[in-house]
Amino acid sequence: MKAIVLHEHGGPEVLRLDEAPDPEPGPEEVLVDVRATAVNRADLLQRLGLYPGPPAPLEIPGLEFAGTVAAAGPRVTRWSVGDEVMGVVSGGAYAERLVTHERAALPVPAAVGLADAAAIPEVFLTAWDALVVQGGLTAGRVALVHAGASGVGTAAIQVAGALRARVIVTCSAGKQAACEALGAERAVDYAAEDFAAVAEEVTGGRGVDVVLDVVGGDYLAGNVEALAVEGRIVQVGVMGGGMATFPLGALLPKRASLVGTVLRGRPIEQKIALTQRFEREVLPLFEQGVLRPVIDCRFPLAEAAEAHRRLEADATVGKVLLDVSP
Secondary structure (H helix, E strand, O other): OEEEEOOOOOOHHHOEEEEOOOOOOOOOEEEEEEEEEEEOHHHHHHHOOOOOOOOOOOOOOOOEEEEEEEEEOOOOOOOOOOOEEEEEOOOOOOEOEEEEEHHHEEEOOOOOOHHHHOOOHHHHHHHHHHHHHHOOOOOOOEEEEOOOOOHHHHHHHHHHHHHOOEEEEEEOHHHHHHHHHHOOOEEEEOOOOOHHHHHHHHOOOOOEEEEEEOOOOOHHHHHHHHEEEEEEEEEOOOOOOOOOOOOHHHHHHHOOEEEEOOOOOOOHHHHHHHHHHHHHHOOHHHHOOOOOOOEEEEEEHHHHHHHHHHHHOOOOOOEEEEEOOO
16 A cells, blocks of 8 residues: 655655555454545654654554545454544554554544545544543533634634533634634634733633643643633643743632643543544534534645645644545
């Protein structure tokens, strides 16, 4: 099969299409012919050698996919050859074929279609897990989401809206209208406004219940300031830096929580449990038209380097997709 194989780490130019052996499904796994995958910030870090994937004979990046079941292990009961599936994997999605546990795969919503479904798994699972499962967001509460125009951000705005929660986001000036069109009550230009002050204004001084932060760094102090009593900060990335200084004592009167989380490193059974709950509680909303993937642009797999450059330029609203097969 064709795949993007990392023989070295570095700039986008190291992403080259190569030959790789077809994976073989285990007893409870399905082999998937990949239609499309997506570029995530974690892929950029892996390319640089800063976020290694799981041990494997070849290092093939890619954390999510949509495709068609090509073969199934002898104990698979959930899927048949020809079924359209999507899901999150620990690596290997920049390839024509991959394997995944049958219980970790999700059905592709008919309302979305196979080509666009690759824009769903990683960001919607991350946003829903952070806001709802770990953050406790419910109707009437308020969320603050950083990088609102990112893949996770555009998903989080919609998830909050589906819950009938309110959401404030940060983004660059040119992306404010796009975020508000998706349902953000207020899109804050992070370069010109104090997001903690805006959060206080929007909530009438109460503060926000949940912060979803992919930035980290200097944002932490503002996140604590923006929180309501018993609020939670869910840290899912550190694009702005992994080191932070903030007034620790400010957490105490707010009885606040700071939670760090990733999907990639979780045990398989935890991933399966989260995926199956997502299927029950969230996936029907795509069929109903309440949720939809937001796609900025798409490239053929052979142009993965250009796709990485596009994401690194921070000019996107939503997801950058890689079309693996026609």
